[in-house]
Amino acid sequence: MRAALITLFAFALAFALPAGAQQPEKFQQGRHYMAIDPAQPTSSGSKIEVLTVFMYTCPHCYDLEPYLNKWKASKPADVAYAPFPAAWDPVSEAFARAYYAAETLGILEASHDKLFAAIHKERKPFRSLDDLAQWYTQFGVTKEAFLSAAQSFAVNTKINRSKTMVPRWGVAGTPSVIVNGKWRLDVGSAGGQQNVIELIDMLVARERAAAKPGA
Numbered sequence: 001m002r003a004a005l006i007t008l009f010a011f012a013l014a015f016a017l018p019a020g021a022q023q024p025e026k027f028q029q030g031r032h033y034m035a036i037d038p039a040q041p042t043s044s045g046s047k048i049e050v051l052t053v054f055m056y057t058c059p060h061c062y063d064l065e066p067y068l069n070k071w072k073a074s075k076p077a078d079v080a081y082a083p084f085p086a087a088w089d090p091v092s093e094a095f096a097r098a099y100y101a102a103e104t105l106g107i108l109e110a111s112h113d114k115l116f117a118a119i120h121k122e123r124k125p126f127r128s129l130d131d132l133a134q135w136y137t138q139f140g141v142t143k144e145a146f147l148s149a150a151q152s153f154a155v156n157t158k159i160n161r162s163k164t165m166v167p168r169w170g171v172a173g174t175p176s177v178i179v180n181g182k183w184r185l186d187v188g189s190a191g192g193q194q195n196v197i198e199l200i201d202m203l204v205a206r207e208r209a210a211a212k213p214g215a
Contacts, residue, residue: 027199033185040168040181044080048207050200051084053166053176056095060187061175062120065113067193071200079204083112086174087162094129098136100158101150107139179203 027033042049052068054061072081085096098115102108118124118135126132133146149155169178176186177196183203190196 027190027195027202032189032191032195033183033199033203034170034189036169036178036182036184040165042181047078047080048180048204048211049178050075050079050081050180050204051178052082053084053086053169053171053174053178055086055092055174056099056115056119057091058174059120062116064175064187064193064196065116067197069113071197076204078208084165084178085162086166086171087159088166093159094132095126096159096162097129097150097155098132100155101146101152102136102139104149104152104154105141105146107136107141111136111139180207182207 029035052061052064068081075081083099085092085099087093087096099108099112102111115135119126124135126135129147129150130143133143133150136146137143169176169181169184171178171184173186176184177200178184179200180203185196185199185203187193187196190199
């Protein structure tokens with residue numbers, strides 16, 4: 001009897017829905033992700049750009065990092081991904097300078113996750129850029145070389161870009177993800193770390209489809 005009722009219900013539901021009706025999308029613009037208006041230029045050439053606006057001191061950024069690392073390891077070849085440090089105030093700017101100095105010196109890959117762990121797992125205190133420079137010496141650079149890189153013209157340029165682009169993207173907190181200069185999302189809007197990854201993939205697919213001739 002129960003099986004017959006289930007079958008009858010399914011039959012009735014099929015007639016209740018209009019022909020060709022689809023289930024609503026899991027992620028909705030304006031709720032789970034936001035359009036950036038106006039859209040901002042990217043620096044990834046022909047690739048679809050995905051950036052994570054972060055701060056090393058942000059615990060939510062630390063929590064999201066393993067999900068991003070797993071996604072990054074198998075991301076599509078037409079996607080360019082990079083973290084993008086925010087530089088809102090003197091503290092966040094010091095860590096942003098550390099990020100770009102490490103990049104300049106070729107030690108970013110070796111140090112990035114370890115700095116997150118030093119702050120959030122080992123609870124190491126970093127009170128200044130000088131403290132950070134001393135910590136980075138474990139990666140084979142001198143403190144003086146690190147401080148010089150952190151204050152270089154190249155790093156100053158990237159810090160200025162961060163101060164310009166983060167407000168243009170409408171970022172109010174970290175971590176936030178920017179997809180191709182057009183879409184913004186965060187852990188809260190997406191509904192959790194795993195949803196962030198799923199939503200990135202959805203928006204990347206949308207950008208890929210939009211770039212096709214005749215789309």
